[in-house]
Amino acid sequence: MDYRFREIEKRWQKYWEENKTFKTGDDLTNPKKYYILDMFPYPSGSGLHVGHPEGYTATDIVSRYKRMNGFNVLHPMGWDAFGLPAEQYAIQTGTHPAVTTNKNCDTFRRQIKELGLGYDWDREVNTTDPSYFRWTQWIFIRLYNTWFDKGLGKGRDIAELPVPQGISDKGEKAIREYKDSKRLAYYDDAQVWWCSNCKIVCANEEVLTDGSHEKCGNPVVKKNLKQWMLRIPEYAERLLDGLESVDWPGGVKEMQRNWIGKSTGAEVDFPVEGSNTRIKVFTTRPDTLFGATYMVLAPEHPLTPILTKPGEKKNVEQYVVEAAKKSDLDRTDLARDKTGVFTGSYAINPVNNKKIPVWVADYVLTGYGTGAIMAVPAHDRRDFEFAGKFGLPVEAIMDPDTRDTDLREKVLKGEECWTEDGKYINSANSKTGLDINSLSKEEGIRVTITWLREKGLGNAMVNYKLRDWLFSRQRYWGEPFPVIHWEDGEITLLDESELPLELPHLEEYHPGANGESPLANSTEWLYVTGPDGRKGRRETNTMPQWAGSCWYYLRYIDPKNSESIFDSDLERYWMPVDLYIGGAEHAVLHLLYSRFWHKVLYDLGIVSHDEPYQKLFNQGMILAFAYETATGAKVAADMVEERGGSFFHKKTGEELKQIVAKMSKSLKNVVNPDDVTKRYGADSLRLYEMFMGPLEATKPWDEKGVKGVFNFLNRTYRFFSDELNLMDGDEDNETLKVLHQTIKKVTIDIENLRFNTAVSSMMIFTNLALKKGKVTRKSAEMFILTLSPFAPHLAEEIWHLYGNTVSLANHPWPQYEEKYLIEKTIEYPVSFNGKMRFTIDLPAEIEPAEAEKRVLADPRAEKWISDKQIRKIVVVPGRIINIVL
RNA sequence: GCCCGGAUGGUGGAAUUGGUAGACACGUUGGACUUAAAAUCCAAUGGCCGUAAGGCCGUGGGGGUUCAAGUCCCCCUCCGGGUACCA
Numbered sequence: 002m003d004y005r006f007r008e009i010e011k012r013w014q015k016y017w018e019e020n021k022t023f024k025t026g027d028d029l030t031n032p033k034k035y036y037i038l039d040m041f042p043y044p045s046g047s048g049l050h051v052g053h054p055e056g057y058t059a060t061d062i063v064s065r066y067k068r069m070n071g072f073n074v075l076h077p078m079g080w081d082a083f084g085l086p087a088e089q090y091a092i093q094t095g096t097h098p099a100v101t102t103n104k105n106c107d108t109f110r111r112q113i114k115e116l117g118l119g120y121d122w123d124r125e126v127n128t129t130d131p132s133y134f135r136w137t138q139w140i141f142i143r144l145y146n147t148w149f150d151k152g153l154g155k156g157r158d159i160a161e162l163p164v165p166q167g168i169s170d171k172g173e174k175a176i177r178e179y180k181d182s183k184r185l186a187y188y189d190d191a192q193v194w195w196c197s198n199c200k201i202v203c204a205n206e207e208v209l210t211d212g213s214h215e216k217c218g219n220p221v222v223k224k225n226l227k228q229w230m231l232r233i234p235e236y237a238e239r240l241l242d243g244l245e246s247v248d249w250p251g252g253v254k255e256m257q258r259n260w261i262g263k264s265t266g267a268e269v270d271f272p273v274e275g276s277n278t279r280i281k282v283f284t285t286r287p288d289t290l291f292g293a294t295y296m297v298l299a300p301e302h303p304l305t306p307i308l309t310k311p312g313e314k315k316n317v318e319q320y321v322v323e324a325a326k327k328s329d330l331d332r333t334d335l336a337r338d339k340t341g342v343f344t345g346s347y348a349i350n351p352v353n354n355k356k357i358p359v360w361v362a363d364y365v366l367t368g369y370g371t372g373a374i375m376a377v378p379a380h381d382r383r384d385f386e387f388a389g390k391f392g393l394p395v396e397a398i399m400d401p402d403t404r405d406t407d408l409r410e411k412v413l414k415g416e417e418c419w420t421e422d423g424k425y426i427n428s429a430n431s432k433t434g435l436d437i438n439s440l441s442k443e444e445g446i447r448v449t450i451t452w453l454r455e456k457g458l459g460n461a462m463v464n465y466k467l468r469d470w471l472f473s474r475q476r477y478w479g480e481p482f483p484v485i486h487w488e489d490g491e492i493t494l495l496d497e498s499e500l501p502l503e504l505p506h507l508e509e510y511h512p513g514a515n516g517e518s519p520l521a522n523s524t525e526w527l528y529v530t531g532p533d534g535r536k537g538r539r540e541t542n543t544m545p546q547w548a549g550s551c552w553y554y555l556r557y558i559d560p561k562n563s564e565s566i567f568d569s570d571l572e573r574y575w576m577p578v579d580l581y582i583g584g585a586e587h588a589v590l591h592l593l594y595s596r597f598w599h600k601v602l603y604d605l606g607i608v609s610h611d612e613p614y615q616k617l618f619n620q621g622m623i624l625a626f627a628y629e630t631a632t633g634a635k636v637a638a639d640m641v642e643e644r645g646g647s648f649f650h651k652k653t654g655e656e657l658k659q660i661v662a663k664m665s666k667s668l669k670n671v672v673n674p675d676d677v678t679k680r681y682g683a684d685s686l687r688l689y690e691m692f693m694g695p696l697e698a699t700k701p702w703d704e705k706g707v708k709g710v711f712n713f714l715n716r717t718y719r720f721f722s723d724e725l726n727l728m729d730g731d732e733d734n735e736t737l738k739v740l741h742q743t744i745k746k747v748t749i750d751i752e753n754l755r756f757n758t759a760v761s762s763m764m765i766f767t768n769l770a771l772k773k774g775k776v777t778r779k780s781a782e783m784f785i786l787t788l789s790p791f792a793p794h795l796a797e798e799i800w801h802l803y804g805n806t807v808s809l810a811n812h813p814w815p816q817y818e819e820k821y822l823i824e825k826t827i828e829y830p831v832s833f834n835g836k837m838r839f840t841i842d843l844p845a846e847i848e849p850a851e852a853e854k855r856v857l858a859d860p861r862a863e864k865w866i867s868d869k870q871i872r873k874i875v876v877v878p879g880r881i882i883n884i885v886l
Numbered sequence: 887g888c889c890c891g892g893a894u895g896g897u898g899g900a901a902u903u904g905g906u907a908g909a910c911a912c913g914u915u916g917g918a919c920u921u922a923a924a925a926u927c928c929a930a931u932g933g934c935c936g937u938a939a940g941g942c943c944g945u946g947g948g949g950g951u952u953c954a955a956g957u958c959c960c961c962c963u964c965c966g967g968g969u970a971c972c973a
Contacts, residue, residue, distance in 0.1 A: 043973060086972095203971075205969085205972090252889095256890050258889095259888085329969090467970095468970070474971065545971070546971095546973060585890085585891080585968085586968065587973075589969085590969095590973085621891095621892095621967095699891090700899085701897090701898075703912075705912055706897090706898060708911095712911090712926095713910095715926095757900085757910085760910080760911090761899090762910085764910055764911075765909085830905080830906035831906090832906080835905095835955095836954095840906070872953085874953090877954095880905050880906095883953055885953045885954090
């Protein structure tokens, strides 16, 4: 019978939809629950590309497998639908982003259904739906009303914040300011890239390396704008700790640790000569204080203008302007030339009372540490380069621990930099009373910190690279903040009962004046009057796209609840997410932000677990073929023709090179799953996505490869759908063995997310069945069940042909039996000096000594031994025999 | 720059996690079927030498550990992801 995949797939998709086959069970007494989650997509206008179904097919297979193993499965899908493209489209066409968004969601939903992916569509969420973002706003209010209690190491309600006597004495305003300084969400100036031509804030990626705006080519500068910020660094330690308990790829954990960037050290105050001002620095190496020969302030440091002497004013001001044009990446790039200017001021090094110059340089960043450093050029590479360039003194305070005498001499003379360990020298001062000479590094650090503390000059300190999270965007298409700015400067949040605060309908989506979002143009929405007659203005910023994706996994649990964010019993049952699959590009930001919110909700007693995602897996990216000329110019795929295995430009006839690149509109190499489904069917697409290679690998899409799995499905369908190929009675021994091997392999591979080898083992079984010509009905049924999570339409069809009247989706998973897998003999490879020469069949249970004897008795061994002395024979039971000559 | 990954036939990949390198596919070549094509089926297919038996080489490059290295260690090259307003 022909494999009529179009008809078959349509039939079963209809069946699943009508029977709600994949509806989540509501039996909370079933202890076997499995919450399996895909990173939900941004529904772009171009629809799905073949990269999306990769992860979705993987989770679908696991879902179906778990369901067949008696699990209560939660497997939902939704849309991360706020975002820039819909807004830009609105600016151009005036179409409301909600219209565009809904259309795109419809396309995505249709495409996903046509792939036979078994989601519970009754739980679909959409971040742009007011009934969803109502709760995003609700969480924001929670963040605003939470402070982090360092003593307890957890977030608490702001009402429980103890206000020091000195502050409460000063009255309401002081108390309010104190509380605001502790809230997890706060409103303050933050630096953003500003294009004065377009009058908008730019994303880093929109700023080109020469500091110009990608869209208009005009230079961008950094500008301070009032922004909402979240104090994620308060949770740094918790975010580090939590990584210990989750089953995530090591690389992702490592990236998160590095991103948090914990470093321990000390903060040290440097008095400024002739002033009461002190410069506070953070250093991981307080033990090198004796080597500090100058100081550096970040250009944006508040003391920069104050410490600049009149004679240096022009230089410094110009330098600060220039620095504002550079990105952090440019500024800290080790390979780049260091720049800086002298302020004219001097600080006093507290350990030896030496006068040291204060410079301004952009290799020091405001956002990290205190925005000022003490420079120890003898023992820090960046400081050494800077000192060399500007002729600043280099004083070695560490005798290098090296055998390279030449290098050691240079270091001691200040001609080389030494960042490794050594013995302290020149590290004592009788007047200040600090002496760390001859101590080890740890002791040096400890003694110096004790000394600093005693003198009131500093203290031990932990610093994190992790910065406050800039949580607002100057956009229309995002969640509005439930915030009112009153004319007297007070900020209040809406009451929960007033949520959701919806977006106003606009005629015009152009940005507002002075970098405000388009919401600033919606005067009716914007201005409010309080019950007391006080006038106020709503927040015009909206939340970033991260906001909706930070907690969507929680809403899936109870998506239609209008009373609360979700039901607690349901949350306790379903959380944590058992398996989360998505792209590695989200390794840090999304996953870190999401964990942060979850921990706050946990501290407030809203969720029951400290970590949201128990197991994480990153699927690799799918690339596509692209073409380039000999000079490396890219050629759009529709301009290329293939002739005899080579590729040529259709117009110029030039021979082109086939390369592998990201799918992109400009290269015209985007593969649409619809085209593949039309030609080969959804089961083929699914199977190919899994067969291409390991789920985590980056791999190129090759249409020819689809043919391979299509052939397999064709053969499988033709063989197993034909009654003539089925027999009653006992199964052939070889068939039985391979069948059970296949079930075992597929079972273990699904558990380990190794789908590519599962598919190949099923191919092996079908190939054998075809060779044998007949299999028993029982074998056929077991095989079809094994195949069903991968090619569900085809499997349901054959299952139905075998006389079953209900879907196999809830049929128990086939069990393999070890007794069919036992081998009586093992084919041992025999190698001489590690080179395999021949194989020998030996009983599986053979003793090593007996194996040795049998090998040496084999005539083929003679040739390799000849007259040589046998030095050793290694027999690894079940594996190999190696004879060392 | 910094952090995290990766590199195996003409191509995608497999390799019991230190034990026969190339499973399973694609492609190619030859054959069968056909008036022909498609589809399907059968066979061969890492490179080099050889009629063959067989031999030598071979997992990005260089070194090392081991009876044994694609797998472990050190150094290098190239490619990909992230780099906080793309999400």
